[in-house]
Structures are given as C-alpha cells and as structure tokens.
Amino acid sequence: MYKHILLAADGSTNAVRAAKEAVKIAGLSNESIIDVVYVADFEKAKSDVLHATSAEALMIERRKKIQNIEQELINSNVSYKVTILHGTPGPEIIKYANEKQVDLVVIGSRGLNGLQEMVIGSVSHKVMKRVHCPALIVK
C-alpha cells in the first residue's frame, strides 16, 4: 500500500493528469496522503523576486501555479499537503523523495519546457532512474 505519495507539480496540464492518477491510487486507502511538491527553480529566483511585491506575494504566486492540482485533490476528497522546495526541479524532487522515503512518486511525462527537454533530457526520466521507490510516469 502506498502511504506517502509524492506528486510532482509544475503547473502544466501533464501534472494535472498525473494528479488524477495519484488520486486513483490514494483513493484505495484511507491512510494515503498525497504530497504535492512544487520546486521553485533556482534559475528563476532572480526574476521571481524582482517581479514580486513581497515574499508573501511570491508565495501566493507559486501556490497559484498548483491551484488546478489542489482543486483536483479537493474535489476528489483525498488527504493532501503542499510542499514548496527550492532548487533545480529534477534533483530536488529526487533528494526529497529519497530523504523522506516516500512510497511512490507520480510525475507527468513532460514539463513546461520543450527545448530544455531536447537538450538535457526529461526531468521525469531522471527522477524515475534515481528515486529509490516505484515511480509512475503519466502520459
């Protein structure tokens, strides 16, 4: 049984599809909790701070990016929490998953940046290879 399910969220539609699958699995047990993980990318830190009126406003901005996923989880009545991490998305998700010893990682197959994926490979692929638990990649 999967108790601690890590759902990687980045605001893309793939992540919402991943959320729907995560809900299906979490719905199987009352003890399951979905941990929605959003990584605030180091590369965007400067521009994020420049364009936010305050640290609090920036937090709201980031919460808004995963709003669609939160709505999905609220609608389906599963228990969940939100974790915002700071770093480079792929490695940060892997580090968190392994440190917290989550039971399952659910991640969308493609994030927001197509060009980057072409050059350095996809985040989901990296995550799948390096987490110590089963990973579900959602198309």
Add this chain to the structure above:
Amino acid sequence: MQSLKQQWFGNVRGDILSGIVVALALIPEAIAFSIIAGVDPMVGLYASFCIAVIIAFVGGRPGMISGATGAMALLMVPLVKNHGVEYLLAATILTGVIQILFGVFKVAKVMKFIPNAVMIGFVNALAILIFMAQVPHFIGISTMTYVFVGITLVIVYTLPRFVKVIPAPLVAIVILTAVAIFSGFELRTIGDLGNITKSLPSFLIPNVPFNLETFQIIFPYSLALAIVGLLESLLTAQIVDDMTGTESNKNKEARGQGIANFITGFFGGMAGCAMIGQSVINVKSGGRGRLSALVAGVFLIFLIIVLGDLVVQIPMSVLVGIMIMVSIGTFDWSSFKYLAKAPRTDAIVMLATVVIVVWTHDLSKGVIAGVLLSAIFFVVKISTVKVSKPGSHYIVKGQLFFASTDGFVNYFKSADIKEREIIIDFSNSRIWDDSGVAALVKVKDMLRERDIKTEVIGLDPLSQKIVQQLDGISSSH
C-alpha cells in the same frame, strides 16, 4: 534564524567547495570592474578580498557574496577621472560611514517603498551599462579580438551543458590565455591596462587633504554609492532568502556593508556591495553559510598571489566575452513580458528608470527619478474618484480625501439629476479625513438646495461616525 555557530559551521564542506568556485568567478569580474572604474585591477581585487572576508563576519545574510561590483564601479568613473584613485579610497570610507548610519537608522525598511518597476529598471540599466562599458574593448580593435570574444561566448554558453563542476568562464580563460601566449597573436592583455601586485593589501590612509573641499568632492559620490550599494545588497539578500528558504537580518546587512566598505577604503580597495550573480552561483554550488564568503575572499587573494604573473597575460577579449555573459545574465529577460502585461504606469516607470540611468550613467539618479515618478503616478491614481450611475443609484469608486474631493464634488455640481430622491453608495469607497466628510456634506447641502433628497449608504463605521459628527455641525447653522 539560525545560531551563529550554525551560520558558520552548519555546512562546512558545501561552503568550502562553493567558496572556491565563487573565488574563480570573482577574479575576472573584479578585474573588469576595476577597468570600468578606471583604476588598477588591484583596487577591485583588494576590494573583493576585503569585502568578502569582512562581510563573512559582519553581514546579515549568510551565503551571500559581496565584492567589487559593476553598479558601484560605474558610479565612480567621473570621480576617478577628475580626482584620481586616492579620492576614490576616501569616498569608499565615507560610503561606509553613510551605510553604517543607514543601518543604525534602519533604512532597510525604506526599501519596501521602492516599487518593483524601479528595481527591474535598475538591473536592466545595470546590464546595459556593463555591456556598453565593454564596447570600447572589442569594437574595431582587430579581427582576432572578435574571434576571441566569440570563442569565449561559445565556451561560456555551451560548456555548462556538459561540465557542471568547473565554472565555464575559468575554462575559457585558461584555454584562451594559453592559446594567446603560445600563438603569439597580437592581443591586448590585462597587463596592458594595469598591474597585478602579488601581495596582501596593507593599511594606508588615503592621500587626500582633510578639508571641507575634499568632503564636498567626495560626498555626492559617497551618497550615491551608499544608496546603490544598499539597494543591490538588499535585493540580493531577498534573492538568497528565497533560494535558501530562510530569512535574514536586513539592517545588520546594511550595517555590515558599511563596515566592509569603511575598512576596505583603508586597504586600497574600492567601494563594493553584494553581487547578485555571484551569490546565485554560491547558493547553486551548495554554499549556505558565512564560511563560503570567507573562503571565496581568501582563495581569491591566494590565487592572485600565486598566479599573478599569469593573470596579467589574460587577453582583454576573453574578459570582455565574460563580461558580456555577465551583462546578459544581469538583464531581466522577463521584462519584455512585463512591458506588455504590467499596468501602463509601471511600464513607464521601468522604462524611465532605464533611460535616465543610461543617459546619465548614474544608477542612483535613475532610481530616485523612478521612485519619484511612481510616487506621482500613485498620487494621481489614488486621488481619482469616479461616480457611476445605474438609475437613481450613484456609486462612488475611489478614495475620498483632501486631494480627491474636487472630482467628487464637481461630478454632482454638473450632474443633471432628474430624480427627487437619490442614493449615494460608498461601498466601493472610503472617506479618509475631514476634507472627505466636508465634501460629502457639501454635496448633500447642494442637492438639498435643488430639492433632491439624498440617502448615503455603504459607509464603513469609522466614516459614518465622522460624517454624523460633522453633518450635525453643518446642518445646525
């Protein structure tokens, strides 16, 4: 906030490694910024060494890197040109004193009043000026200069995709300096523009007359340096706060920057501040604590003492390539989206800040103009009161206070009201002061004379109370 021990020794391995990476990235910048300011490379190198080391002890934001910066170097140009480096050192000391006072009087709070538009304009203008400062060093010199700048840019932008541990600019410097030395190409080197002294900085008192005239010369520069230095330092602190998910002491940082500049001036260094780019590199490379800044400073001066002879042989064209990368990295590329989407007044403030800085070559003037302009826009916006009218229902929108009463009163003066009874709805408005209340009373009186009954609704309790009190006074006479 973390304990002092945690801030120093909570991340020893990460801090030492990242400190070394930062030292390597600091050297070309410190040299380039010295050249921009018009002083010997040592003035920037000593500044970066002293400031990084001192800030490690007295700064308020562990993990942030400070040193000689472009923003500060650009401000010094006229002072160095007209009066020489000794006046720059004196100005550096005075900058420190002003910043310490800023810290003591908690000026960091004032930062909150600087709008985003101004800060975005600030970094963009800084990027443009850094780029413009490179132009004389590569346009129309020689074909080989263009080739070296081009190769440097190719290396710094493609290498990080494959090699992540070694900073790409360092690789570009090592390879291209070797090529330049062994090929014998005619290229200008850092040595052609100044000397590298292979020694630690020593204490000296700036050789300037201590009188009012000197003070009058350096004070405007010191004030500008103090403001710009603090602005960039506090912005950088916010970025490091965000990246590390921790908080920092902004007033301590302001004071720390002051102490660092004050001491640096006595050791032959130019005024500096926190560096956005270097701090980002530090955090990305795993630096989190005070130790990282200390290691960066110490390792920088160690490299200069050991490798000084090689450093002077670095071709200027490689340095120019690296500085073009720095300016591209400094520019806020989301500004274009911002220009399209942000409120018009914000976009104008941002552009005005950039134009004024590029025009005057003075970041402080752009910031001050930007703040004033946005203050004016704010006052205009806040003092606009609009009334809309669905039927006999008059809805007031906006803030009613001394500066905005005219619009409100004039509306009812000129309005052609047919109804015998109207409702004035204040649910989207608020009355702030006696002038606002007086305006409402005036409008009611005016309408009464025209035999129109008014009912006021939607007042918040506080406004209601003032209105009742004043209304009583006016109708009793």
